[in-house]
Amino acid sequence: MRQRLPIVLAALWWGSLSTLGFMVVPMLFAVLPTPAIAGGMAAKLFTAQTWLSMACTVLLLLIFRSKQALTQVESAPVATIFIAFGFFAAVLVEFAVSPHIVARENLKLWHGVGTGLYLLQWLAAGATLWKVSTPRA
Numbered sequence: 001m002r003q004r005l006p007i008v009l010a011a012l013w014w015g016s017l018s019t020l021g022f023m024v025v026p027m028l029f030a031v032l033p034t035p036a037i038a039g040g041m042a043a044k045l046f047t048a049q050t051w052l053s054m055a056c057t058v059l060l061l062l063i064f065r066s067k068q069a070l071t072q073v074e075s076a077p078v079a080t081i082f083i084a085f086g087f088f089a090a091v092l093v094e095f096a097v098s099p100h101i102v103a104r105e106n107l108k109l110w111h112g113v114g115t116g117l118y119l120l121q122w123l124a125a126g127a128t129l130w131k132v133s134t135p136r137a
Contacts, residue, residue: 006063006079006132013056013086014125020049021118043102046118050094053121057087060128079131086124093117 024045028038060083064076093114100110 006060007129009056009060009063010079010125010129010132013053013060014122014129016049016052017118017122017125020045021122043098046098047094050090053090053125054087057083057090060132061087076132079128082124082128082131086121086128089117089121089124093121 025038025042028041028045029035032038032041061080064080064083097110097114097117101107101114
């Protein structure tokens, strides 16, 4: 089980990003009565997602940094780059972009930046999952 922990964490990270960004939030805007209500709920869900992403990435970084047998993933150095990038993308969305969206400042610009960073985080999580789940040669 210990050797599979990186795969579980990467799958949780990528799967939660996928579910929230590509299914849950679009459904909120399709089902809830007003975009304002959907946007408020989406903001809360994205905040929860950020904390989940940060937890998964920090745990993955700690695992790859440790000297135990748990780090016997050949692609750990490459995956670490994706993990760090995903962590910083999540932090930027939550603490630099989201306040502008919530304040409704230049909504089109900040929503576009947030969407782009979320997509980049999703790609980083997917690349991490791919790297840590690749069988050893």
